[in-house]
Amino acid sequence: MELRQLTYFVTVAEELHFGRAADRLHIVQSAVSQQIQRLERDLGAELFDRSPRRVRLTAAGERLLPQARTVLAAAERARAAVAPPAGLRIGTSTGLGGHLDRVLAAFAERAPDVPVELASLPVADRPARVAGGELDAAFVRAADPVPGLRVVPLWQDPLVAALPASHPLAARAELDLAELAGLPLTLTSRRDNPALVDLVIGACHAAGFEPPPGPAGGSLQDTLATIGTRPLWTVVYASHAGLLHSPRVAFVPFRAPGLALPTGLAVRAAGPSPHVDTLLVACGDHRN
Numbered sequence: 001m002e003l004r005q006l007t008y009f010v011t012v013a014e015e016l017h018f019g020r021a022a023d024r025l026h027i028v029q030s031a032v033s034q035q036i037q038r039l040e041r042d043l044g045a046e047l048f049d050r051s052p053r054r055v056r057l058t059a060a061g062e063r064l065l066p067q068a069r070t071v072l073a074a075a076e077r078a079r080a081a082v083a084p085p086a087g088l089r090i091g092t093s094t095g096l097g098g099h100l101d102r103v104l105a106a107f108a109e110r111a112p113d114v115p116v117e118l119a120s121l122p123v124a125d126r127p128a129r130v131a132g133g134e135l136d137a138a139f140v141r142a143a144d145p146v147p148g149l150r151v152v153p154l155w156q157d158p159l160v161a162a163l164p165a166s167h168p169l170a171a172r173a174e175l176d177l178a179e180l181a182g183l184p185l186t187l188t189s190r191r192d193n194p195a196l197v198d199l200v201i202g203a204c205h206a207a208g209f210e211p212p213p214g215p216a217g218g219s220l221q222d223t224l225a226t227i228g229t230r231p232l233w234t235v236v237y238a239s240h241a242g243l244l245h246s247p248r249v250a251f252v253p254f255r256a257p258g259l260a261l262p263t264g265l266a267v268r269a270a271g272p273s274p275h276v277d278t279l280l281v282a283c284g285d286h287r288n
Contacts, residue, residue, distance in 0.1 A: 005039040006068040016055045087115040088275040091126035091138030097240030106282035123193050127266050136273035141261040142195035151264040154283050159259040160251045163233040170250035178207040183233045186214030224249050
């Protein structure tokens, strides 16, 4: 008797049709019939009453069915007992900077045997991937509500100004946003990061000026390279600025209250990964 034979038997018993059972098992009908016949020979009993119009279980088949299901369930538990632990899939972005390293270190301390898979994705893709089950969680900033998700608040992410190191304002310990009124501003497109663009442009208007548009924003690396050669400015998350090294670009904090976006962790509202709670604790460890 083989587990494969019991699997075929249970499937036929549930469908009471060899053709439909073969479709469920993704094999040809003749293979199902052959394995059922071998199982019947091994057990010395007919398990199905076959007629041209219907298939039904014999008395022996009725007695075998619950036992076969028990054996298959036990086999599945045995496989699960030795299977590698399920991993944790997290959506990230480059702007997390040092936050991500510290959260992952705190998670590894609490769950050293759980592998973590990181996926750096655009702003709009992260919540959608969590909702679709492709990710277990994702870091998001000021995200719009998504059905089936909840966003757990984590921390505020301050922004700093990135401007040419040769500019007079680059030597300041901090600056007012209005002092940048004469410099062109280069930002990512609003489509790619609406929360960030709305925050910065709204703050400029509140400070009494309309920022002259700089060149269209590309990658952050390209933007910083351009700023190093031209009088432009942009914003960078403070947590990420500490990881960037560009001698021609200076990163200057804004004077309080400054600019900041809230960061949260998007998770499924129902049936989240069993490791999400540990991840949230790790986020709290980092925050504290």
